[in-house]
Amino acid sequence: MQLEFHQIDAFTDRPFSGNPAVVYRLDAWLEDELMQRIAAEHNQAETAFTVREGAGWRIRWFTPACEVPLCGHATLATAHALFQLYGEPGERLEFSCMSGALAVSRDGGRLVLDFPAIRLEPAQMAEQVGAILGQRVLAVQVGKELLAVLESEQAVRECKPDMTALAQLPGLGVIVTAPGVQHDFVSRYFAPGIGIDEDPVTGSTHCILAPYWAERLDKTELRAYQCSARGGELHCRLDGARVKIAGQSVLVASGKLYL
Template identity: 70%
Template sequence: MQLEFHQVDAFSERPFAGNPAMVYRLDSWLADELMQKIAAEHNLAETAFIVREGQGWHIRWFTPTVEIPLCGHATLASAHVLFEVYGEPGDTLSFTSQSGALGVTRRNGQLWLDFPAIGLGPVADRQAVERALGVEAIEVLGSTELFVVLASEQAVRDCQPDMAALARLPWLGAIVTAPGTGHDFVSRYFAPAIGIPEDPVTGSTHCSLIPYWSQRLGKSQLSAFQCSARGGELFCRLEGDRVKIGGYATRVASGQLLLD
């Protein structure tokens, strides 16, 4: 059996920046164990598998170690592949997922994700979070992810977590964020517990980042930058209980996986 794959740098107009994702368009689902092995073989933050269902697509995302409920950059990458490689007609795609209905719209060379906004609540053990991240936080909140607000962009760039300590905390990962110097806000995302020490550019974390910074800054349209080593720019809008996350994508490789 041969399976065609495509590697895309999401949230980037050029190769070797943004966040790489692997995309497989399948005729039918493979066994969960096999999809997990394929994701481990590629060893990227996420590998996306998509199967047509009715007029739309069902999408699933795997890190090298686990399946996850929501992923932005690999959804952006999947839309890019469907439009640019497989010639999907129109400018709108509908996906179903563990996190419900998702959409992607193509407009002026950009792809815009339509994702649910995610609210935040208080976190009790602030000191353990600060120790694991090696920071002094302005605010510590959480949902399924930790959400840690720092004083400045430089503090976000300088953050050096204790990955083992962070992996022991009862959250999928940790978002660190602050006001930006050239953007409305910046962030980084660390998730060693699910096999991602640092994710280069994370669409799904902006489901929390956009509502938070929209309220704090008093504006519904925002510019964002994820200041990892690769880096990536995101264009953001809050629309009620949904967030719109825009960015570019660049395909860098295509090939075939050979299976017995």
């Protein structure tokens, strides 16, 4: 059996930046164990698998270690593949996933993710999390992820967490954020517990970050930058219970997997 795949850098307009994802458009689902092994073989932050179901698409995402409930950059990459490589018509793609209904629309040269807004609960963990991150933490919120607010963009950039200790914290991973210098806010995302020490650019964390900063900055249109080594810019808009996350993407490789 041969399976076609594409590697796409998301949230960037040039190769070797943004966040890479591998995309498989399947005719039918593979066994879960096989999809997990394929994701481990590619060893990217996320490998996305999608199958047409009715008028839309079902999408699933796997890190090298496990399946995750939501992934922004791999959804953006999947939409890029469906629109640009497989010739899907129209201006909007509808997806279903573990986290509910998602959509991706064309907007000029960008694609716009339509994701749920996610709000976390405050937690009294600032001192504990600060010791793990090696930076002073102003506030912590928890839910499916853990959010740590730092004093400045410089503090976010200089953050060097203890990955072993960080993996023991609640949530899938830890989002570190602060007000930006040239952007409304910046962030980084560490998730060693699911096989990702640091994710280059994470769309799904902005479902949390956009509502958080929209409330504090009193604005619904936000420019964000994830300041990992590869880096990536995201344009966010809070729209009620939804977050619109726009970015560009570029194809960097295509190939076949032989099973």
